[in-house]
Amino acid sequence: MRYMLLIYGDEKASAKMSRDEGEAMFREYGQFTTDIRNSGAFQAGAPLQPTSTATTVRSRNGKAVTTDGPYAETKEQLGGYYIVEAKNLDEAIAIASRIPRVRRGGAVEVRPIMELGPQP
């Protein structure tokens, strides 16, 4: 079963991170990704550019309208994601809790992926 792990954190705090801290976190992410690749859990994953680069598209009066900024203004922002294969929720939680962001005051939302079966 596949789960999407959505990684949230405070962008402003990340921007203020020292060079050393930033490099340490980068290394930890590298190690973590290698680990879950080796265990076979890794399916996909990437960091995202900050929400200052986000564009939101909505429909207004039947027309697509774009606005600058993320979908919602929140204290913590979506900063990256993984898609992992896990036996059950406990296994997915165990993987999520090892994401380097978690130890740095961030949060990870674990969402089961709705499998639609083979597409024609």
Add this chain to the structure above:
Amino acid sequence: MRVEELFRNEHGRILATLIRLLGDFDVAEDALQDAVAVALEQWPTAGTPANPVAWLVSTARHKAIDRLRRRARLAQKQDEIARHIELTAFDQEAPVPEDRLRLIFTCCHPALAIEAQVALTLRTLGGLSTEEIAHAFLVPAPTMAQRLVRAKAKIRAARIPYEVPSIDALAERLEAVMVVVYLVFNEGYAATFGARLVRHELCEQAIRLGRMLVELLPDHAEPKGLLALMLLHDSRRQARVDTAGEIVLLEHQDRKLWDRARIEEGAALAEAALRGAGGQLGTYALQAAIAAVHADARTAAETDWPQIVALYGMLARVNPSPVVELNRAVAVAMSSGIEQGLALVDDLDRQGELTDYHLLPAARAELLRRLGRHAEAAESYRRALALVSNDAERKHLDKRLREIVS
């Protein structure tokens, strides 16, 4: 045993086994309902089978296969499930103790909201109906039904595992299970609104679940502590509310009304929990030990307060909390002098962590009253009254306030 009684007592055991066999909460619940309907029809004439639990599991399983077969005409996949169930060997049908353990760990999974954990546990292991649970928690029945549906949908969609957690996660997950069981107990014990009978049923359910944990996890000390604590509290049930529905404080309770059998069982379990704890004493075991010291005193005056002070000290080390400190302060007042206890309460008051907790000004008022400092006591009673939410406690505080101002 009456048939209805059997269904309620064995509900958890049977459902837990069916969930293992059928792999789905809803399928298992429907199947059990079908089997019960057959039993109610057949047993009065054909007689109760020699092993009613095995009979119900077996019948429910066949009913599940029938149901899935009927649906299978529409969906091929369900047919495969039905065949899979059929192929599961019959020797797997016997309920094993792990079934109930698996079920309670699933129901009390931290990925579910605590209200949902409580409701699911009472529904599946307790055999309470959705209406009964709704009534006990003063929630409309449709709200409770929706809560249960959502929880079961999440178990299925997010694949919350139906298994006993691995050794490294077991202690933490067991803690979560015990929180739910104690919450059920307190809901029945502490709240004094609502029908007395329903509340009593919650205490009984919690004690039954506590017994189950002790039975299924014999090597763990804390479930013994939890069961001990619940039994010792429950032993005072008859004495803690008077005929007018008002709270009777521990020191004024008629100790002849205390249930000696529960006290003896609770005290023995508390001792076993403390002995079995190894290096780390558990919070339930320590609270149970405190309750046991109270239960041991023939009169309030004979209470071994220095022992209680020592136990609260240990509890504060294991579980540092201002509420524990407040209890310790009151015990100090009783053992070393009211002024000393009052000084500790005032320290806590100044630290400001309990500003919304009505029991701090209530305790302070009580100590001031005993010292004859009535004006200050009245002020504290008023502070407590502004914070209290429980009606019986409000009545009690109000009565005390009127006594000293008159």
